[in-house]
Amino acid sequence: MLSYYTKRALTNQNDTSRAMAGITRRIAEAMKCNFFQGLPTVMFDRFAIFFQYGSVLHRRASFPSYSWTGWRGCVHMDLHTASAIEASNEWLRDRTWIVWYKRNPSGITNLVWDPDANLSFPLSDMEYVGYRRRRPFSDGRYVPRQLDTRRTMPTEQVSFSQEVPSYPHAAFLDPFAVLQNL
Structure with missing residues (x-):
């Protein structure tokens, strides 16, 4: 559905979220979650993976680049690889x-996905796709075992050398490790 919508040329580029608001609201009700910058919070990682389809994408500066809303042109998400509910939940886990x-x-x-802020999401009902309990790096192959992978909230104090955009930023802890002997 998104690829059909993003093919359209909007007269006012700032209408991109408003034009999808009705559809987004229905999807949010069905998924029992909130949306953040056009992406469902309950599976943010899955929907942040998108690509151009049949046309070149151009930046829409008034929206974030991590969302389809930040781009003009036909945006596609390859969700068919995790179309089954169980496979999607496994992928997220x-x-x-x-x-x-x-x-x-x-x-x-604040957290993008906060179960306490999404009380309507049925955490125990596996018929709904979404984050449940996240595992830290389990096998140790990609990150040394001594690297702490627990949740770490970004610092409150931020200094920007440029004007801060009006839309919310997405942030994450970026663990850095030197990979050797691969």
């Missing part, structure tokens, strides 16, 4: 480890 935060323009930081 086993293939995601970033804990996403959002920082609003005033500097307040």
Whole structure:
């Protein structure tokens, strides 16, 4: 559905979220979650993976680049590889480890997916796709075992050398490790 919508040329580029608001609201009700910058918070990682389809993408500066809303042109998401509910839940459990935060323009930081802020999401009902319990790096192959991979909230104090955009930023802890003997 998104690829059909993003093919359209909007007269006012700032209408990109408003034009999808009705559809987004229905999807949010069905998924029992909130949306953040056009992406469902309950599976943010999955929807942040998108690519151009049949046309070149151009930046839409008034929206974030991590979302389809930040781009003009036909945007596509390859969700068919995890179309089954069980496969999607497994992908979120086993293939995601970033804990996403959002920082609003005033500097307040909150989780993108916060179960306490999404009380309607049925955590125990596996018929709904979404984050449940996230595992730290389980096998040690990609990150040394001594590296702490617990949730770490971004610092509150941020200094920007440029004007802060009006949309919320996505932030995450970026663990750095030197990989050897691969």
